[in-house]
Amino acid sequence: MTESNDGELKLITAIIRPDRLGAVKEALAEVGAPSLTVTNVSGRGSQPAKKGQWRGEEYTVDLHQKVKIECVVADIPAEEVVEAIGEAANTGEPGDGKIFVLPVDDAYQVRTGKTGSDAV
Numbered sequence: 001m002t003e004s005n006d007g008e009l010k011l012i013t014a015i016i017r018p019d020r021l022g023a024v025k026e027a028l029a030e031v032g033a034p035s036l037t038v039t040n041v042s043g044r045g046s047q048p049a050k051k052g053q054w055r056g057e058e059y060t061v062d063l064h065q066k067v068k069i070e071c072v073v074a075d076i077p078a079e080e081v082v083e084a085i086g087e088a089a090n091t092g093e094p095g096d097g098k099i100f101v102l103p104v105d106d107a108y109q110v111r112t113g114k115t116g117s118d119a120v
């Protein structure tokens with residue numbers, strides 16, 4: 001049997017719109033990768049800065065509120081996870097976000113002491 005991800009652990013990091021989080025969580029559960037870490041972040045891509053005014057002063061917001069999702073997989077191919085997140089997070093507008101795939105050296109499950117793919 002061919003192992004998913006060539007036997008390696010992969011970290012998928014996705015930076016998405018906060019209001020797409022619910023749909024992305026559902027999509028991840030559907031592909032069998034329900035475990036994830038979510039962090040509120042701010043960032044900048046090609047999404048234009050927002051200009052505003054407060055008490056007569058102009059200000060620019062060039063960092064947009066985003067949500068970062070981190071998901072480590074062993075048995076589920078990283079490409080499937082990327083596709084699931086990409087489809088669920090897409091609105092077609094600038095600022096939809098980005099997804100990165102990174103190798104992971106090892107994992108350790110605190111409760112059982114299991115390591116590697118058994119820990120994920």
Ligand SMILES: Nc1ncnc2c1ncn2[C@@H]1O[C@H](COP(=O)(O)OP(=O)(O)OP(=O)(O)O)[C@@H](O)[C@H]1O
Nearest residue numbers: 015042043044045046047066093094095096097098
């Ligand atoms: N090269 C990058 N490195 C790190 N984070 C990035 C990078 N590109 C985008 N991000 C993060 O993703 C968020 C969303 O990026 P954004 O969707 O604007 O990217 P884009 O690739 O420029 O595409 P778009 O055309 O959809 O705007 C950013 O606010 C930032 O947090």
